[in-house]
Amino acid sequence: AEPNSLRCLPVHPLWQSPLTIPGGTRQSPINIQWRDSVYDPVLKPLKVSYDPTTCLHIWNNGYSFLVEFDDSADRSIIVGGPLENQYRLKQFHFHWGAINEWGSEHTVDSKFYPAELHLVHWNAVVYPTFEEAVMEGDGLAVIGVFLKLGAHHEGLQTLVDALPAIKHKDTIIEFDVFDPSCLLPSCPDYWTYAGSLTTPPLTESVTWIIKKQPIEVDENQLEAFRMLLFTSDGEEEKRMVDNFRPLQPLMDRTVRSSFQ
Ligand SMILES: NS(=O)(=O)c1ccc(C(=O)NCc2c(F)c(F)c(F)c(F)c2F)cc1
Numbered sequence: 001a002e003p004n005s006l007r008c009l010p011v012h013p014l015w016q017s018p019l020t021i022p023g024g025t026r027q028s029p030i031n032i033q034w035r036d037s038v039y040d041p042v043l044k045p046l047k048v049s050y051d052p053t054t055c056l057h058i059w060n061n062g063y064s065f066l067v068e069f070d071d072s073a074d075r076s077i078i079v080g081g082p083l084e085n086q087y088r089l090k091q092f093h094f095h096w097g098a099i100n101e102w103g104s105e106h107t108v109d110s111k112f113y114p115a116e117l118h119l120v121h122w123n124a125v126v127y128p129t130f131e132e133a134v135m136e137g138d139g140l141a142v143i144g145v146f147l148k149l150g151a152h153h154e155g156l157q158t159l160v161d162a163l164p165a166i167k168h169k170d171t172i173i174e175f176d177v178f179d180p181s182c183l184l185p186s187c188p189d190y191w192t193y194a195g196s197l198t199t200p201p202l203t204e205s206v207t208w209i210i211k212k213q214p215i216e217v218d219e220n221q222l223e224a225f226r227m228l229l230f231t232s233d234g235e236e237e238k239r240m241v242d243n244f245r246p247l248q249p250l251m252d253r254t255v256r257s258s259f260q
């Protein structure tokens, strides 16, 4: 049975389109049932090496806010974990709710977190461009980090301070030095599974790496996300909240864990 938190979830206008793509067998997000995940001793630790000077800008794309990086060379990369190649960081963004009861895309044992960070990387070893990688089964690797309500997060505050300047859709400001490693939890443990983009075109090209340990952020920082707008300047204001996709069926997939 659906947890009662799901029952009162609004079907957001964003998702009037089909919730799963026809023929989709590896759609995201999913619920991670901890006891059904399988420890895989072959999984390596994930190695993350980001160069903070590859940071370019922060912008509101009308769906989330994202920080984009210069991915013209292998300067901010991840390697190891479930990955056969190294992957280049292209951008990170978040998904969040109108209230703290929900907001994450993935759930753990049907529990929602108030928000979820996605660090998006692409396989530049095999594919010439991000656009091509997005269409391939091993094209992307996205690190998912849950945000929970708790202590103030120093590193996140740098982002939060920039949000008023990108309140409206299609606003952008320069953001020249930021090291996204400060948004990763200290614990190396993760789950991994084969999935998809969670926004159109929903292509089944993502190796998901979901960190077990959430990071803590405070109420003011979550509220700052909720003051962003889906709408452009001059349009009737719509607060940017509940920008997460509904859970998708696991189908014939196993979630592996890097920990016992
Ligand atoms: N929430 S998530 O699963 O982590 C996710 C990650 C990245 C994108 C994305 O890059 N979208 C724009 C985008 C495309 F969707 C393309 F298909 C493409 F070719 C692009 F170049 C492109 F920027 C969408 C969702």
Ligand SMILES: [Zn+2]
Pocket (backbone or CB within 6 Å): 093, 094, 095, 118, 198
């Ligand atoms: Zn995302």
